[in-house]
Amino acid sequence: MINISLRFRWLTIFSCFIVLATLTSPVQAQDSRQVKEPVNPPVCTLVAATLTVQQIEAQDGAAPDTRRLQQAIAACPAGSAVRLVRAGENSAFLSGALSMKPGVSLLIDFGVTLFASRDPADFDRGAASCGQTDEKGRGCRPFILMEKSRMAGIYGEGVIDGQGGAKMLGRSESWWELARRAQREDKHQNVPRLIEIIQSEDISAYQIWLKNAANFHLTLNAVNGFTAWGVHIDTPSHARNTDGIDPVSSKNITITKSFIRTGDDNIAIKAGQQGATEFVSIIDNHFYHGHGMSIGSETHGGVRHVLVSQLTIDGATSGLRIKSDISRGGLVQDVHYRQVCIQNSKTPLDFDSFYGKRAQGELIPQFQDIQLQQVQVLTPGKLVFRGYDAAHVMRLQTSELQLAAGSVVQAQHAQLSAGARSDLTPDFRLQPAAESAATNTCASQFQPYPVYGQQQRRPQLTAAQVPHYAYEQVxxxxxxxxxxxxxxxxxxxxxxxxxxxxxxxxxxxxxxxxxxxxxxxxxxxxxxxxxxxxxxxxxxxxxxxxxxxxxxxxxxxxxxxxxxxxxxxxxxxxxxxxxxxxxxxxxxxxxxxxxxxxxxxxxxxxxxxxxxxxxxxxxxxxxxxxxxxxxxxxxxxxxxxxxxxxxxxxxxxxxxGQAQPAACEGNACAGDGxxxxxxxxxxxxxxxxxxxxxxxxxxxxxxxxxxxxxxxxxxxxxxxxxxxxxxxxxxxxxxxxxxxxxxxxxxxxxxxxxxxxxxxxxxxxxxxxxxxxxxxxxxxxxxxxxxxxxxxxxxxxxxxxxxxxxxxxxxxxxxxxxxxxxxxxxxxxxxxxxxxxxxxxxxxxxxxxxxxxxxxxxxxxxxxxxxxxxxxxxxxxxxxxxxxxxxxxxxxxxxxxxxxxxxxxxxxxxxxxxxxxxxxxxxxxxx
Missing domain, CATH: 2.160.20.10 (Single-stranded right-handed beta-helix, Pectin lyase-like)
Structure with a gap:
C-alpha cells in the first residue's frame, strides 16, 4: 500500500480547509427521512404455489399464474400485501407482467420463487417488438410495475427470478443473448426490466432476492422515499445492461445492508428530464462483479446530496464511478464517499466527463464537491479524473485516501484538495511509499456473497437420530x-x-x-x-x-x-x-x-x-x-x-386477545424500566x-x-x-x-x-x-x-x-x-x-x-x-x-x-x- 503524508507545505495549506469541510459536511445519511428497518405489511390473502422449480424449467407454454396473481393484487386493499406461499413440495410461480395496485405490496416467502415468463408476448406493449431488436427499445413492459403507489413494496425472503439466461419460448436465444446481439448490431434490445417503480412515495424493498433479470433489476423513476434493506441481487457478470438498483430523478433514497453482483452498474444514480436525484444514502453494502458504485451516465437533471459509506467493492470493473458526457451531462455535487474498501477492480476510481465515445451535444458535465474520506484501494488499477475543460474543472477533496502500489493515474482538468495521509499530491501524482503504512482497516470488511438459504436456522435430524424420537423411546x-x-x-x-x-x-x-x-x-x-x-x-x-x-x-x-x-x-x-x-x-x-x-x-x-x-x-x-x-x-x-x-x-x-392493564407485585412495574x-x-x-x-x-x-x-x-x-x-x-x-x-x-x-x-x-x-x-x-x-x-x-x-x-x-x-x-x-x-x-x-x-x-x-x-x-x-x-x-x-x-x-x-x-x-x-x- 502507498500511504504518504503530503509535504508539510501542502498539509499547512489544506488543513484548515479540511477542518471546515468536516464541520460543515453532514455526518449522517443524506436521505432527509428518519429511516427505520421496514416491517412486513399485513396480509390480505395467501396465494399458494402449484408448481415445482423442476416444472418451471420444463415449462414451454403460457405462464399459468399471471391471471390469479393479478386478480389477487386487484382484490387486495391498499396497505396490505398479497403473500406467495409454498404448498407442500410446490414452491414456484410462473407469471407474465404484473401491475401492482397502488398501496398494495407483494410478500414472497422464504423458499418460494416467482419466475418471470420466457414468452416475450407476456410482456409486449402492443407493437409485437418485445424480444426483438430495433432502433428504439423499451418495447416490453416490466415484470413487476408499481406506479403511483404509496406505502407499499416488495417484501419477504423469497426470490424473484427474471430467467434472463434461459431461452425465450420459440426463440434460439436468451434475453441476455439478444442484448449482446443488439450491441453488435448497434441497435436496442427490447427486453423486460424486472421491477419498475414510477411516481411513487415511501416504497420498500425488504430482504428480497432478485436474480437473472433480463434487463435492469430495480429502477426508480420520480420516486420520493425508497428504502432497500437487506436486498440481494445476483446476476452473472456477462449479462448486459442488468443494473442492480437505479434511482432516476428521485429523492430520499436509502439502500442499506444489501449484496449486489450483476452484469452492469451495481448501483447507478441517474437524473433525467424529470428532475434531480438528491438526498441519497448508500450505507453498509457489499458489491461484487459489476460496473461499480456509479453516478450517471444521465446527469442532466442534476445529482446532489449523496452519501456512500461503509461499502466494499470486490471484483467490479469500476469501483467508485461518476460518468457522463456532453449528450447527457449536468451538475453532480455534494457527493461523499466514506469508509470504502475496493479490491480487484480494473478502474477503482473512475470520474470521467467523456463517457460516450461518440457523444454529441451541449450538456456539459460538472463534478464539484466530491469528497473521498477513508477510501482504500487494495489492488492496483487505473485512477481516472477527467474534467471536461478548463472552464468546467472537476473538484475533489480527499482525506485518508490509500492506494495500491502500481496504480496508474489519468487526470485532466481536475483539482484536488488533499488532506493528511492522501496518496495523491494536488497535481494527481502518486507519492512514494512511507516508512510506516497506515493500518489496513479493510481486511475484515469483505464478505463472500451469501448463499441463499445458508443462514437458514432449521437444523434437520440425521437418519441415525430419528429412531431416538419414536414415542416408545421418548x-x-x-x-x-x-x-x-x-x-x-x-x-x-x-x-x-x-x-x-x-x-x-x-x-x-x-x-x-x-x-x-x-x-x-x-x-x-x-x-x-x-x-x-x-x-x-x-x-x-x-x-x-x-x-x-x-x-x-x-x-x-x-x-x-x-x-x-x-x-x-x-x-x-x-x-x-x-x-x-x-x-x-x-x-x-x-x-x-x-x-x-x-x-x-x-x-x-x-x-x-x-x-x-x-x-x-x-x-x-x-x-x-x-x-x-x-x-x-x-x-x-x-x-x-x-x-x-x-x-x-x-x-x-x-x-x-385485547391487552389488559398490567398487574405487578412489589416494585416489579415501578418506573419506566x-x-x-x-x-x-x-x-x-x-x-x-x-x-x-x-x-x-x-x-x-x-x-x-x-x-x-x-x-x-x-x-x-x-x-x-x-x-x-x-x-x-x-x-x-x-x-x-x-x-x-x-x-x-x-x-x-x-x-x-x-x-x-x-x-x-x-x-x-x-x-x-x-x-x-x-x-x-x-x-x-x-x-x-x-x-x-x-x-x-x-x-x-x-x-x-x-x-x-x-x-x-x-x-x-x-x-x-x-x-x-x-x-x-x-x-x-x-x-x-x-x-x-x-x-x-x-x-x-x-x-x-x-x-x-x-x-x-x-x-x-x-x-x-x-x-x-x-x-x-x-x-x-x-x-x-x-x-x-x-x-x-x-x-x-x-x-x-x-x-x-x-x-x-x-x-x-x-x-x-x-x-x-x-x-x-x-x-x-x-x-
Missing part, C-alpha cells in the same frame, strides 16, 4: 436429569376407554339428579367424594387386606361445567372421561393477574367443603397477592398416571397444568386458551414427568405449551391464534441434561386465518429462560450494567446475578413427520427469548455446542464461573425431520 426413560434409566411405557398399548367402554365409579351430569355419592353436578364435587372414598378404602384395605381398585373412572356427561378442577396426588390413578369433546366442556375465566382475594371471592365457595388436599391447593393460591401463572389453571392435576379423554378444557380469559415494559402485556391463563405427573395420558381432548394454555411440570426434584397427547387439539398464541416435563404429541393439531403480531407455540424449559423435552410427531400446525397469522411471522418455539432476572448474553442499555454468575437470580439496577441452574434450562423441542402451515416463519422457526438489549434476552440454542459457544461469548465463563470441567456431551435441543411446509388446509377444530 416415553421409555425416566429419572433425574442425566440419570434417566429405561422405564418402558406404551400408552398406545393400553388406550383410554371411551364412554360406554367402562363402568364409571362416579358420574357428573347437569341433567340428572345428584346423590352426593356416585352422581354429581360438578366435577370437583365428584373428585372430593372420590378422595373421601379413597381414604375410607385405604382404612378398609389395611383392616381386611383386600386389594383396592387399580384405577378410578369419572364419567362426564354432555354439558358445560363452569368451575375449577383440582386433583391432588392420589394412591390410585384417575381417569376423567367425557361424552365427546364437542359436547363436554370444563370452563373457567381467571388469569395470573387477579389477586388472591379476588380468586377467593370468585372460586372459594366451591372449595369450602373440599378434602384437606384440595383445600391445600386452593389455599396456596388464595394467600398470594397475585395468583400468578401457576395459580391460573382450570384443571390442576397432581395425580400420577392421570388420564383424560373426550373433554374440552377451556380458560376463557381474554379470548378477544425494562420490567415495567415487560409487564405491560397480556396475562397468562392456563387451561391445564400437570404438576409432577408421570405417565399422564390425553386422548381426543381439546385444550383452549390464549397465553400459556398448557403447563407441563417435572417433579419437584427434576425427575421425569411424562405426558402423552394423542389425537387432540391445542390452541393459543404465546408460549401456549410450556414447561420442563417430557411430552409427546402424536397426531395432534396445534393451532396458533393471531391477536398479536408475534406468536410462539412452545416454550420448553428442559434441563440441559434431561434426555427429552417436547416431541411433536405427525402433528398439524395450523392457524386461525388472522391478519398476523397470514403475515407468516409466527414461531414454533422460544426456549423459556426460566427464572432469569438479567442476561449475560448481550449488553443492556443500563449504565454500568453487569450480570454475573451467582447463587440467586436477582437484578437491582445496574447489576444482577444468575444461577447455573437457570442457564441450564435450555429448552428442547423436536418436530417430525408433521405439517407446518405458512404462519410459521419459513427461514427460522426458532425464536430468541425476547429481543437483544433487554434483560430477558437469550439467543436460540440449537444444540449443546450452541450452549457452550454462547457461554464462552457471554460475561460468564463456564469453566471459571460455573465449575464446568468440560463441555456437555453432544445433544440436540431443536430439530426437525421430514416435515411438510406450507400445508395450509383449514383447521378441523370446531369453535
Amino acid at each position: 416415553l421409555g426413560f425416566a429419572g433425574l436429569p442425566g440419570q434417566e434409566r429405561p422405564d418402558p411405557w406404551d400408552p398406545l398399548a393400553a388406550p383410554i376407554p371411551a364412554a360406554g367402554q367402562f363402568r364409571p365409579d362416579y358420574v357428573v351430569s347437569l341433567a340428572q339428579p345428584a346423590d352426593g355419592k356416585t352422581r354429581f353436578h360438578s366435577v370437583q364435587a365428584a373428585i372430593n367424594r372420590m378422595l373421601m372414598d379413597m381414604a375410607m378404602h385405604a382404612q378398609t384395605q389395611t383392616q381386611t387386606g383386600k386389594p383396592g381398585k387399580e384405577r378410578i373412572y369419572i364419567l362426564l356427561q354432555p354439558g358445560i361445567y363452569e368451575e375449577l378442577v383440582y386433583l391432588p396426588a392420589t394412591p390410585v390413578p384417575v381417569s376423567l372421561i367425557g361424552s365427546g369433546s364437542a359436547e363436554t366442556r370444563i370452563r373457567a375465566n381467571l388469569d395470573a393477574a387477579i389477586s388472591g382475594a379476588t380468586y377467593l371471592q370468585r372460586f372459594g365457595q366451591q372449595f369450602l367443603d373440599a378434602p384437606p388436599a384440595v383445600r391445600e391447593m386452593s389455599d396456596s393460591i388464595a394467600q398470594k397477592a397475585l395468583i400468578g401463572t401457576f395459580g391460573s389453571p382450570v384443571l390442576w392435576v397432581k395425580s400420577q398416571g392421570f388420564q383424560m379423554r373426550d373433554i374440552t378444557l377451556e380458560n376463557s380469559y381474554n379470548k378477544s 425494562v420490567y415495567a415494559k415487560m409487564n405491560m402485556v397480556h396475562h397468562q391463563a392456563l387451561a391445564l397444568m400437570t404438576d409432577g405427573v408421570d405417565k399422564a395420558q390425553f386422548d381426543s381432548v381439546r385444550l383452549l386458551g390464549l397465553q400459556d394454555t398448557v403447563y407441563l411440570r417435572n417433579q419437584a426434584d427434576g425427575r421425569t414427568a411424562r405426558n402423552f397427547f394423542y389425537r387432540s387439539y391445542i390452541e393459543g398464541d404465546v408460549d401456549f405449551i410450556f414447561g420442563d416435563a417430557t411430552a409427546y404429541f402424536l397426531q395432534t393439531e396445534i393451532r396458533s391464534l393471531g391477536p398479536r403480531s408475534s406468536s410462539y407455540v412452545a416454550a420448553p424449559s428442559t434441563n440441559l441434561f434431561s434426555r427429552y423435552g417436547f416431541v411433536f410427531n405427525q402433528c398439524r400446525f395450523t392457524h386461525d386465518g388472522s391478519a398476523y397469522a397470514l403475515s407468516g411471522k409466527f414461531y414454533l418455539v422460544r426456549q423459556w429462560f426460566h427464572n432469569q432476572k438479567c442476561t449475560p448474553y448481550a449488553e443492556v442499555p443500563v449504565t454500568n450494567y453487569q450480570c454475573q454468575a451467582g447463587d440467586s437470580n436477582q437484578f437491582t439496577s445496574p447489576s444482577g446475578t444468575i444461577t447455573r441452574a437457570t442457564l441450564e434450562t435450555v429448552g428442547k423441542m423436536i418436530v417430525l413427520n408433521s405439517e407446518i402451515g405458512t404462519h410459521i416463519q419459513a427461514k427460522n422457526p426458532w425464536s430468541d427469548w425476547n429481543r437483544r438489549g433487554t434483560l430477558p434476552y437469550r439467543p436460540a440454542q440449537m444444540d449443546s455446542q450452541d450452549y457452550w459457544r454462547n457461554l464462552l461469548a457471554s460475561k460468564i465463563h463456564p469453566l471459571r464461573d460455573l465449575g464446568y470441567r468440560e463441555p456437555p456431551a453432544a445433544g440436540q435441543f431443536l430439530g426437525e425431520w421430514n416435515n411438510r411446509l406450507g400445508i395450509d388446509h383449514a383447521s378441523s377444530a370446531a369453535q
